[in-house]
Amino acid sequence: xxxxxxxxxxxxxxxxxxxxxxxxxxxxxxxxxxxxxxxxxxxxxxxxxxxxxxxxxxxxxxxxxxxxxxxxxxxxxxxxxxxxxxxxxxxxxxxxxxxxxxxxxxxxxxxxxxxxxxxxxxxxxxxxxxxxxxxxxxxxxxxxxxxxxxxxxxxxxxxxxxxxxxxxxxxxxxxxxxxxxxxxxxxxxxxxxxxxxxxxxxxxxxxxxxxxxxxxxxxxxxxxxxxxxxxxxxxxxxxxxxxxxxxxxxxxxxxxxxxxxxxxxxxxxxxxxxxxxxxxx
Amino acid sequence: xxxxxxxxxxxxxxxxxxxxxxxxxxxxxxxxxxxxxxxxxxxxxxxxxxxxxxxxxxxxxxxxxxxxxxxxxxxxxxxxxxxxxxxxxxxxxxxxxxxxxxxxxxxxxxxxxxxxxxxxxxxxxxxxxxxxxxxxxxxxxxxxxxxxxxxxxxxxxxxxxxxxxxxxxxxxxxxxxxxxxxxxxxxxxxxxxxxxxxxxxxxxxxxxxxxxxxxxxxxxxxxxxxxxxxxxxxxxxxxxxxxxxxxxxxxxxxxxxxxxxxxxxxxxxxxxxxxxxxxxxxxxxxxxxxxxxxxxxxxxxxxxxxxxxxxxxxxxxxxxxxxxxxxxxxxxxxxxxxxxxxxxxxxxxxxxxxxxxxxxxxxxxxxxxxxxxxxxxxxxxx
Amino acid sequence: xxxxxxxxxxxxxxxxxxxxxxxxxxxxxxxxxxxxxxxxxxxxxxxxxxxxxxxxxxxxxxxxxxxxxxxxxxxxxxxxxxxxxxxxxxxxxxxxxxxxxxxxxxxxxxxxxxxxxxxxxxxxxxxxxxxxxxxxxxxxxxxxxxxxxxxxxxxxxxxxxxxxxxxxxxxxxxxxxxxxxxxxxx
Numbered sequence: 118x119x120x121x122x123x124x125x126x127x128x129x130x131x132x133x134x135x136x137x138x139x140x141x142x143x144x145x146x147x148x149x150x151x152x153x154x155x156x157x158x159x160x161x162x163x164x165x166x167x168x169x170x171x172x173x174x175x176x177x178x179x180x181x182x183x184x185x186x187x188x189x190x191x192x193x194x195x196x197x198x199x200x201x202x203x204x205x206x207x208x209x210x211x212x213x214x215x216x217x218x219x220x221x222x223x224x225x226x227x228x229x230x231x232x233x234x235x236x237x238x239x240x241x242x243x244x245x246x247x248x249x250x251x252x253x254x255x256x257x258x259x260x261x262x263x264x265x266x267x268x269x270x271x272x273x274x275x276x277x278x279x280x281x282x283x284x285x286x287x288x289x290x291x292x293x294x295x296x297x298x299x300x301x302x303x304x305x306x307x308x309x310x311x312x313x314x315x316x317x318x319x320x321x322x323x324x325x326x327x328x329x330x331x332x333x334x335x336x337x338x339x340x341x342x343x344x345x346x347x348x349x350x351x352x353x354x355x356x357x358x359x360x361x362x363x364x365x366x367x368x369x370x371x372x373x374x375x376x377x378x379x380x381x382x383x384x385x386x387x388x389x390x391x392x393x394x395x396x397x398x
Numbered sequence: 399x400x401x402x403x404x405x406x407x408x409x410x411x412x413x414x415x416x417x418x419x420x421x422x423x424x425x426x427x428x429x430x431x432x433x434x435x436x437x438x439x440x441x442x443x444x445x446x447x448x449x450x451x452x453x454x455x456x457x458x459x460x461x462x463x464x465x466x467x468x469x470x471x472x473x474x475x476x477x478x479x480x481x482x483x484x485x486x487x488x489x490x491x492x493x494x495x496x497x498x499x500x501x502x503x504x505x506x507x508x509x510x511x512x513x514x515x516x517x518x519x520x521x522x523x524x525x526x527x528x529x530x531x532x533x534x535x536x537x538x539x540x541x542x543x544x545x546x547x548x549x550x551x552x553x554x555x556x557x558x559x560x561x562x563x564x565x566x567x568x569x570x571x572x573x574x575x576x577x578x579x580x581x582x583x584x585x586x587x588x589x590x591x592x593x594x595x596x597x598x599x600x601x602x603x604x605x606x607x608x609x610x611x612x613x614x615x616x617x618x619x620x621x622x623x624x625x626x627x628x629x630x631x632x633x634x635x636x637x638x639x640x641x642x643x644x645x646x647x648x649x650x651x652x653x654x655x656x657x658x659x660x661x662x663x664x665x666x667x668x669x670x671x672x673x674x675x676x677x678x679x680x681x682x683x684x685x686x687x688x689x690x691x692x693x694x695x696x697x698x699x700x701x702x703x704x705x706x707x708x709x710x711x712x713x714x715x716x717x718x719x720x721x722x723x724x725x726x727x728x729x730x731x732x733x734x735x736x737x738x739x740x741x742x743x744x745x746x747x748x749x750x751x752x753x754x755x756x757x758x759x760x761x762x763x764x765x766x767x768x769x770x771x772x773x774x775x776x777x778x779x780x
Numbered sequence: 781x782x783x784x785x786x787x788x789x790x791x792x793x794x795x796x797x798x799x800x801x802x803x804x805x806x807x808x809x810x811x812x813x814x815x816x817x818x819x820x821x822x823x824x825x826x827x828x829x830x831x832x833x834x835x836x837x838x839x840x841x842x843x844x845x846x847x848x849x850x851x852x853x854x855x856x857x858x859x860x861x862x863x864x865x866x867x868x869x870x871x872x873x874x875x876x877x878x879x880x881x882x883x884x885x886x887x888x889x890x891x892x893x894x895x896x897x898x899x900x901x902x903x904x905x906x907x908x909x910x911x912x913x914x915x916x917x918x919x920x921x922x923x924x925x926x927x928x929x930x931x932x933x934x935x936x937x938x939x940x941x942x943x944x945x946x947x948x949x950x951x952x953x954x955x956x957x958x959x960x961x962x963x964x965x966x
Contacts, residue, residue, distance in 0.1 A: 132631075135642060165627045170470075181631050181643060186624040188473060189633035189643075190466065191496050197463035201470025201478065202624060204454045205428050209474065209625045227466075230459040383454065390449035394402070410804040410814060547843075548815075580843060581800060582815040583807035689843075696842040771842050 121158065123151060130154045130164070132184045139178055143337030145296040145322030146176050146243055152299060153212065153241055154183070156306035167210045170199045172224060174216035175250045176243035193224025196231040199238050207380045210310070211237070217244040217258040221277045225257075232286035235314040237378040241306065242279060242317060245324035253327035260364060264331045280319045284372045289314035291371040295321035295344040298368065305370065314378035321348070321366065399589065402450040406588035413551040413577035416584050417507060418443030420555035421479050423592045426505070427453035428478035430467035432460055432486060435519040436575040437509040440481040461486035465493040465506065472502045473632060475623040477559055481507035484526060485516060487533070494568055495534030496634045498658065501610065501621070503562035503597055505555070507571045509578040512766050521766025522576035524688055524739040530570045531717045537655050539662045541569045541669055542717040546691040548582035554714065560595040561669060565661055566621050572716060574739070576689045576768055597621045600628065610654070611639030617661030662718055671714040672723075676702060680709030682778055683731045685724070685748050687713040689768050690737050696771035701778055708778055716744070724751025737761035737774050781837045783925055784845040788830040788862055789854025789875070794912030798852065799831025801916060801934045802926065806835045809930035815843040828857055835925060850923055852915055854878060854897075866890055873897075873919055875911070893922070893961055900957070901950055910950035913939075917954020922962045928955060
């Protein structure tokens with residue numbers, strides 16, 4: 118793989134007047150953003166045909182920094198807005214940049230229904246196990262025992278496996294990596310961008326300031342080392358008994374299939390309607 | 399262009415059906431909704447018609463998703479609508495504010511039923527007048543239209559789209575369960591005879607650069623559409639003319655919000671619409687909106703027969719509100735009566751407008767029935 | 781000319797449809813103004829139902845029926861509820877088999893046609909559910925609210941495909957009975 122310099126990527130795709138970003142030192146969002154831009158660049162996609170959509174949270178600020186059309190919406194609703202954009206203009210490619218709380222808590226219902234419909238969208242999910250922007254509250258992804266300001270004695274609920282949820286709901290492509298796995302990450306985004314239907318690439322992404330600090334991992338390297346400890350590649354995980362997987366996060370490519378996307382289904386539906394009315398053969 | 403319903407002739411259809419047909423004739427090609435009584439027939443008509451005109455009709459997972467989808471569709475260039483009733487309208491409030499803040503043309507229909515909460519799903523009410531004006535949080539401005547007949551439901555739907563496009567704003571069409579389900583004669587015009595206004599797209603360099611600016615001094619920036627190379631960033635955060643978030647700069651927030659107020663209030667004469675009935679020599683006036691106006695017209699006729707010089711001011715727009723017009727009316731008449739199907743909402747606006755120049759009396763009615771003409775006339779006679 | 785017509789019975793008798801067809805005949809085929817409102821319980825089938833139709837040659841203000849000029853009453857409940865709300869001298873069509881208990885005092889100031897409508901429909905088409913259409917024919921012919929052609933066209937617009945002939949048969953039988961009633965009266 119030939120790598121353009123980060124400087125070139127930045128020059129080509131970012132809105133310079135919007136920099137610096139609001140992201141804290143050590144934050145992983147910039148890495149996931151860079152992987153996404155590299156994937157777009159590698160594929161030679163036309164930026165004028167891509168719309169970035171987001172909800173609310175740190176990761177949702179991303180569409181503001183990239184020089185594309187972008188819709189920064191309300192908390193949890195990015196995929197519902199995306200449904201409208203895509204159906205109104207199927208020629209547009211939609212990238213939704215979302216956080217774990219945004220996706221699985223307030224936006225959980227939109228998430229599962231966007232997948233059920235197989236909405237043609239690529240979701241880049243930043244999972245930092247916390248609500249970073251509002252100061253480190255626990256999220257539906259926070260693993261048991263980890264601390265947040267709203268569970269200061271350690272999370273007592275079960276975490277959501279968002280990628281697993283996406284597979285079960287019927288997504289066409291689902292992968293999860295940590296931002297440490299950059300080659301796999303970029304390759305997954307490239308795959309996702311080229312498929313119809315719902316595609317999701319989840320990144321475990323460090324939030325040293327709001328999350329790490331409360332969990333004895335004050336710096337990004339500490340968080341990355343922690344990811345190394347808790348992540349288990351899919352092939353290995355398949356051979357492990359469930360007890361051993363307790364508290365672990367499986368990474369890899371979970372599904373890659375080609376069910377018809379929403380746009381294709383709706384086009385068929387229009388034909389069916391016109392046929393039913395005798396307007397078309 | 400082939401239409402899936404007869405045009406250029408009279409039909410006998412429900413208010414809900416009329417709204418759907420009007421939307422399609424106004425150019426609406428995107429509908430997202432969620433089933434709810436008494437608005438579902440709008441969705442069902444859209445579901446039937448939209449694929450036939452190469453438009454989209456999609457059932458979302460809830461009303462939050464419905465309004466989100468139509469806002470997205472609007473930015474992708476489509477004229478878009480959703481319809482609901484009280485509980486769903488409450489759920490839509492956050493994104494209604496988003497549409498105000500991002501200056502997105504959309505039409506939201508609220509067919510009012512008895513509330514609060516689940517209330518009286520099948521029965522008409524006017525309890526959402528204040529919510530339609532002030533339902534979302536923060537300082538905001540939008541347009542609210544209120545029909546009283548099926549023909550008005552049709553005409554005002556077209557107007558709602560035109561105002562939304564012209565002023566880059568959400569427009570609420572405030573109907574009720576009675577108009578929703580009532581069937582009435584309505585003239586469906588030939589498509590060529592329908593006045594359709596489309597949003598302005600940025601053309602000049604300045605318009606292109608400042609999608610949230612004021613390039614023409616009328617407060618209404620042309621609207622870029624996604625996918626045409628404008629590279630617009632749209633956010634619900636306070637933003638500058640370019641669209642960049644500026645969340646702590648007081649003057650930028652003030653400039654943005656005041657422009658959003660101004661683009662509506664500065665064009666009140668174009669937006670506000672009403673009808674007068676027997677008001678020239680009136681001694682007492684009735685001010686009403688929506689379905690109750692029909693009882694009020696009858697009441698005026700009954701009162702006139704009895705020698706009472708009564709007249710009616712029937713408001714087609716609920717918001718913006720013409721306080722000055724009410725003040726002038728209050729100077730001319732002895733007393734103003736406000737019949738409405740709630741415990742006092744429009745009444746407060748009228749009272750503010752009258753500014754003490756005439757006594758204002760509320761004629762409230764709740765429970766699910768429209769006032770009878772007699773109920774209004776008796777109150778006026780005293 | 782404001783004429784108020786009320787149809788009432790229980791769900792499944794086609795009460796609302798009868799109102800819709802009459803309104804359509806007036807609005808679309810007679811160039812009159814017409815409005816139809818309705819009321820029914822929350823149940824989909826079997827509850828009490830009512831359709832009101834107002835017809836006029838000028839725009840209609842209050843859309844609801846206040847004191848019916850004409851009423852069609854298909855059940856005892858409907859009869860009890862509406863017989864006293866009639867305009868003086870108004871016309872009432874009653875399904876006599878379903879309204880066994882009548883108020884002779886109230887009927888004194890009205891023109892009342894009590895007929896075994898369900899049975900008549902069954903004799904005519906073999907289907908009791910064409911009773912609403914037969915009654916429409918009867919009402920229209922006896923009162924002249926709208927013309928024969930208008931109601932015929934409105935019936936054809938409203939009934940399911942494949943049932944046109946059946947419904948026209950019921951309608952025409954209604955015309956015959958209506959004409960007999962009218963001529964017997966005059």
